[in-house]
Amino acid sequence: MIYSLKFYFKIALQNLLIHKARMTLAILGILFAVMSLVAFGNISNGMKKKIDDEINRFGKNLIILRSGLVFASRGGTKQFSESKSLKLEDAKKIRELLPGIQESVPFFDITYPARYQEKTVTVSIVGTSDSIFRIRNINLLMGRYFSRDEDQKTEKKAVVGYKVFDNLFELENPLGKYILIYRVPTEVIGVMEEKGTDFAGQDQDLQVYIPLNTLMRRYSNVDYIKGIYLQAYDGIPLSQMKISLRNFVRTIHNLKDEQKDDFTIFTMEDVVRTQEEGIRLVSILTVIASTVSFLIGGLGIFAIMLLSISERKMEIGIRRVVGSKKRDIIFQFLTESVVVALIGGFCGICIGFIITMIVNFIGGFPLVASRNVPFSLVVSILIGMIAGIYPAFQGTKYEPIEVLQ
Amino acid sequence: MIILKNIKKSYFIGERELPILKGINLEIARGEFVILMGVSGSGKTTLMNIIGLLDKQTEGEYRFMDTPIDGLEDETLAMMRNKHIGFVFQQFFLLPYLTALENVLIPIVYSQKQIKHPREKAKQLLGKFGLAERIHNKPSQLSGGEQQRVAIARALINDPDLILADEPTGALDSKTGNEIMELFHLLNEEGRTVIVVTHDPKLASFGKRLIRIEDGTISEDTTD
Numbered sequence: 001m002i003y004s005l006k007f008y009f010k011i012a013l014q015n016l017l018i019h020k021a022r023m024t025l026a027i028l029g030i031l032f033a034v035m036s037l038v039a040f041g042n043i044s045n046g047m048k049k050k051i052d053d054e055i056n057r058f059g060k061n062l063i064i065l066r067s068g069l070v071f072a073s074r075g076g077t078k079q080f081s082e083s084k085s086l087k088l089e090d091a092k093k094i095r096e097l098l099p100g101i102q103e104s105v106p107f108f109d110i111t112y113p114a115r116y117q118e119k120t121v122t123v124s125i126v127g128t129s130d131s132i133f134r135i136r137n138i139n140l141l142m143g144r145y146f147s148r149d150e151d152q153k154t155e156k157k158a159v160v161g162y163k164v165f166d167n168l169f170e171l172e173n174p175l176g177k178y179i180l181i182y183r184v185p186t187e188v189i190g191v192m193e194e195k196g197t198d199f200a201g202q203d204q205d206l207q208v209y210i211p212l213n214t215l216m217r218r219y220s221n222v223d224y225i226k227g228i229y230l231q232a233y234d235g236i237p238l239s240q241m242k243i244s245l246r247n248f249v250r251t252i253h254n255l256k257d258e259q260k261d262d263f264t265i266f267t268m269e270d271v272v273r274t275q276e277e278g279i280r281l282v283s284i285l286t287v288i289a290s291t292v293s294f295l296i297g298g299l300g301i302f303a304i305m306l307l308s309i310s311e312r313k314m315e316i317g318i319r320r321v322v323g324s325k326k327r328d329i330i331f332q333f334l335t336e337s338v339v340v341a342l343i344g345g346f347c348g349i350c351i352g353f354i355i356t357m358i359v360n361f362i363g364g365f366p367l368v369a370s371r372n373v374p375f376s377l378v379v380s381i382l383i384g385m386i387a388g389i390y391p392a393f394q395g396t397k398y399e400p401i402e403v404l405q
Numbered sequence: 406m407i408i409l410k411n412i413k414k415s416y417f418i419g420e421r422e423l424p425i426l427k428g429i430n431l432e433i434a435r436g437e438f439v440i441l442m443g444v445s446g447s448g449k450t451t452l453m454n455i456i457g458l459l460d461k462q463t464e465g466e467y468r469f470m471d472t473p474i475d476g477l478e479d480e481t482l483a484m485m486r487n488k489h490i491g492f493v494f495q496q497f498f499l500l501p502y503l504t505a506l507e508n509v510l511i512p513i514v515y516s517q518k519q520i521k522h523p524r525e526k527a528k529q530l531l532g533k534f535g536l537a538e539r540i541h542n543k544p545s546q547l548s549g550g551e552q553q554r555v556a557i558a559r560a561l562i563n564d565p566d567l568i569l570a571d572e573p574t575g576a577l578d579s580k581t582g583n584e585i586m587e588l589f590h591l592l593n594e595e596g597r598t599v600i601v602v603t604h605d606p607k608l609a610s611f612g613k614r615l616i617r618i619e620d621g622t623i624s625e626d627t628t629d
Contacts, residue, residue, distance in 0.1 A: 323484060325484075
């Protein structure tokens with residue numbers, strides 16, 4: 001059995017080599033189908049991976065509640081109306097009373113110049129609690145985070161973004177140096193790793209994190225906050241969480257039914273959803289296109305196999321004479337049509353990967369091999385079999401004494 | 406080995422019955438070298454097809470290797486052909502895209518006999534027939550006589566009990582034809598049963614027994 005399978009494979013390949021042009025036509029349909037499935041699958045996986053990486057870099061299961069009405073998109077956040085109604089206690093109430101929330105981190109941010117000696121750089125000063133570093137996955141290049149104790153004691157400590165460090169200090173060691181914020185000398189205790197621009201268009205490397213209490217009481221003298229970072233527990237759909245959060249905040253703000261929200265809730269997923277919808281649309285088109293290609297490929301193989309079998313009556317006759325059974329003939333020609341389909345599949349995978357490499361290189365996506373690769377091979381085999389069955393049975397109709405006269 | 410009793414075979418063209426074999430009685434024993442001679446249309450090819458398990462008689466009884474052939478299924482007949490009979494044809498019927506060696510190996514694919522080292526055996530057979538240098542050549546690169554020797558090697562690969570040759574010299578010049586007939590003679594000397602079907606009277610002298618078919622019946626059966 002193994003011996004004969006090897007033999008049939010060899011015969012199939014030899015026949016392919018004899019009829020190169022014809023076989024090229026026969027495999028083209030399968031090739032295009034597999035190529036588009038593989039290329040699309042790989043590329044969309046890479047895009048999704050890139051989006052996931054962005055979400056993770058931003059913070060996992062993160063919901064942002066911002067005071068006032070804000071529109072967030074990839075281009076940046078736009079403030080439609082301001083509100084001073086969000087208070088520090090709100091953050092505490094949400095954490096303690098709203099199920100599903102494991103962490104609630106209030107913040108107050110403001111754009112302001114930071115100075116060191118003669119140099120000035122406009123930064124986003126973010127007053128917040130020490131938990132921010134954990135839930136937003138902030139890693140340090142050097143130094144340390146500020147502590148809860150330093151927040152309570154309103155100490156003037158700052159953790160600065162990479163560009164802030166780069167612009168103000170260049171080669172100098174920034175740790176222990178004082179920068180001026182609101183003309184108040186603030187000690188630099190840590191420098192963050194480069195993080196790039198977040199999904200809302202804000203350059204995270206131009207941020208300076210200081211304790212929230214320090215900012216509210218000693219620098220800005222305000223009794224409200226600008227927003228809260230909320231982290232949900234794993235496994236809770238953020239879309240559901242957003243609904244219960246909205247109802248909860250409306251309740252604690254005593255908003256009546258006819259009143260508009262005085263806050264905005266958004267997640268990273270909202271921002272990337274439009275992208276994922278785009279991917280989904282393209283995926284439907286790809287499936288349609290490759291289905292059509294597979295059908296055309298199957299018809300091509302069907303026609304070529306019929307032709308091949310009618311040309312090889314003598315071969316069938318002599319095989320039958322020397323002892324081949326009808327099922328051996330069927331098996332032989334099915335093997336041939338499957339080999340044709342598989343060659344199409346392999347070529348399709350190779351070209352699909354080449355396309356993936358090119359697009360990944362241009363788009364900066366990571367390479368994530370798609371399940372479409374094994375899937376399309378299995379479909380190729382099935383197409384080869386289905387297209388080969390009828391021709392193979394035709395082959396058994398030739399009786400040796402008729403075809404060998 | 407071969408026992409035919411009152412074998413009749415007819416073809417039907419529309420309503421008309423066309424008798425080809427009209428009652429053949431024949432016994433061929435192991436080790437014989439038979440020339441089955443007849444003109445075109447005499448029924449010799451039909452008789453060969455029946456003996457070779459490629460066709461079925463309309464009437465009569467056929468025992469091959471002590472097995473009654475009547476009513477056996479196609480699959481069984483295919484297995485018996487593979488195991489017991491080596492066929493040689495006028496047109497050689499080698500597969501054009503396979504080498505000489507690969508052509509010889511074709512029956513092995515369907516064989517249930519456990520032949521050890523089939524490739525070695527095929528090479529040995531081709532070597533014996535003077536084709537040692539040609540084993541990797543395609544049929545198109547071989548002369549007619551060489552192609553027929555490859556076909557004979559193919560017939561022998563499974564160690565058959567019977568060699569059945571249909572006009573084996575028909576496509577060859579007389580010198581090459583004689584060489585092929587000498588080869589059959591040699592194989593018969595080695596103990597194999599050989600039946601050569603032909604219309605060519607010049608071949609009569611090669612066999613040990615001559616059976617002449619005329620109009621569907623045996624008209625002559627002489628043994629040297």
